[in-house]
Amino acid sequence: MELSINKNYSGIKSEPSKLSVIITSILLGILVSTYFFPFEFTFLPKGLNTKVILAVFAVLILAVQFIRQGAVLINKELFPAIGIAVIFSIIGFISVEVNNSSDLSYANYWISFATWLLGAYTTIFVLELYHKTFNFKTLFHYLIAVCVVQCFLALLIDNNETVKTIVDRYISQDTVADVKFLNEVDRLYGIGAAIDVAGTRFSIILIGLCAILKNEFDGENRRSLILFYWFSFFVISVIGNMISRTTTVGLAMGLGYLLISSNIFKSDIRFSVLKSWGLIFVVSIILLLLSIYFYNTNLEFREQLRFGFEGFFNWLETGVWTTGSTERLNSEMWRWPDIDDYQTWVIGKAQFANWFFAGTDIGYCRFIFYSGLLGLVTFSIFFIVNAWICALKFPKYRLFFIFLLALTFIIWLKVSTDLFLIYALFYCMNNERKVAQ
Template sequence: MELSIDSRPRYEDRTVSGINAWVSYFFLMIIVSCYFFPFEFTFLPKGLNTKIILAGLGVPILAFNSIYQRGIWLSVELIPAILLALVFSLIGYISVDVNKTNDYTYANYLISFATWLLGAYTVCSILRKVHGYLNFDLLINYLIAVSIVQCSLALAIDNIVSLKNFIDTYISQDTVADVEFLNKVDRLYGIGAALDVAGTRFSIVLIGLVTVLHRSKEKYESISIIALYWIAFVAIAVIGNMISRTTTVGVLFALLYLLLSFDVLNQEVSFKNVKSWATILGVTFILVVVAMYFYRTDENIRGLLRFGFEGFFNWVEKGKWTTSSTERLNTVMWIWPDVHDYRTWLIGKATFDNWYVVGTDIGYCRFIFYSGLLGLITFSLFFVYNAWMGIRKFPCHKLFFILLLALGFIIWLKVSTDLFLIYSLFYFLDKDEGSVV
């Protein structure tokens, strides 16, 4: 087995133009969306979602590439992540055995880890095959495009009955929630994009978007490119919040990135930054005016905006920033094991699927109840390592990975979630020039 940091062959830029390019980009967007927002087809066996299909395709692709390269590619960067995932799974198995349950949700985490990794390998292999290269900016641009499509689909499904019926007939949203539940609570959804799952994905994309926006400012100095990125940012931020208010976390982190990277606090602000901020503020003003128009003229949009920005409306109308979700979290959702229940604190109760048994959906609480402090600490170290790997591989994106790590830990305050889907992609990207080996 060949161990190397970057044994993959380098490709030339094979990006094409014309109608063939648009067909290729459309196909690639579908592939990326099937990975980033996995879903099931109603006519396929239950549980067989697009993430698993992509992971299955990754096996022959990996085998072919291994024969072509005369060795199995395995980055040494992956070895610590594999070991941490293995230890986390073992802790889960011990908890299941000690507590005599059959809840293997995180005891089988190594399988989930491998599935995301193989799926990411498939996506990255296809993107690199078409473009001839695959770097940070290219990947984020595809994720931005996919998020815009998901936001547009969510609005279209909500307003076009025939489209909604077609989607509900052939697409299962069980990777997120039951469609009946989504309709019952009157929530927007795309294809595999709804509730906190969509909110966490949109948050990742928003932080990535401002990262690429900052690089574009340095590279192109083009007002049109800055405006295009910012239109995408506002669209994902606004519609994303209509779908899931967890998107707000990503909005705040993205704005923090802008403040730090654009040197707003620096007394000597460059003309380039002034031009960038003028473009951002101008586009924001125009889009706010458009949103206000629809808020006043369209009852459905008004309801969606009030839901998505409930905290803002409560602050303006009642003088207090609060939402129904935050009130619920602050009052009834923080549930911990009994202070004297040392076994649960150490190894957990192996209870995750039936979250209502312990009565909380907060990530930290659920991880404690499943595999105790041992599991929580190991899982936390797993993500710390992934972020460190990202910083080491992409040193010019250090702030992005710091915020991405913080995003995961903050979202755990509301819901348990696994952000390895984005880290797994970075393992297969081309390194930045000058990266530390």
């Protein structure tokens, strides 16, 4: 693992039974979900979410390794990210001091950074402990499965009152939104997966899914895997949009990734690739017909589908692609400091937690109001560096990291969010530099 700490294990040697493989895979999937979609238990202290718990385990693992080896080696690849995260936190702290504010949202970013990194370390440590070989593709198999399960779980919670009661009793959604609010606005939610938090993470997975799907075209071309990938892409795209329409960004970028990278429009395209696209087309038609069936027979599904694809339905019915949220975003949310308020433009007002201070969800606006252009530029450089380093670590997926970086800056047009959680996983994985492009 490359947090980086030298590990002397080589995976589990004996061949496990099919049942034990299934059970272990489910448990590992739950582990990945607790990292990627962290949540709190209602019976534990507030703030003690699953991400924090994973970070605590990482500290214990590192302590044991330090005792055994006498040292913990941090990979040099992490140094730039650590340095920029610290600088960003210092800028936030200066803004807090200058403005006499008590809002430490991004002045404490180094804590969030460290927690995500340590949580990722525990997650990858356990996954690598089980798998003889662990790589980008294996990680995304877990992430894809987790997102598909979250989508179906959201439908189950919404349609089964018993399940909903159990989930609401023991699972706190405070890491994303208040359950009361989610129910008032009739929004689907899974476990730690709701609104824009879910949408941004679904978007990451849709792009990564298309990255490995494209490589499947170039590799062994196993139909079962292509079927799994495309079924997952369809489920996350459709149900994910019902949960959060931000998923549309990942849907569009994922399709764009496939079109750019698969050479489908070239005259010398291989017949095997055409067969794969044919399979995708057939599966798409079948799933589309199923969606139309449920749209016409299930009122709840119909309403949620119309919400998720409001822009598409408005375009079909009125000829104009628009949604209530985009109209509000364009008319009300673009708020900036006064043109002559130089202090705010440079260092901000250290106001982030108080939404009403600026009255906007747009990431660029909120970062400006917190730590000014200094903070926004530094945070932008932080993600550019993350994408660059990870692209060097995983050269086969270089285009994916370009799209992931673009996703960050596109998402900020709608909401302020931090996508470091996915980079943290890659930092904790072994290099794949030797893999041919």
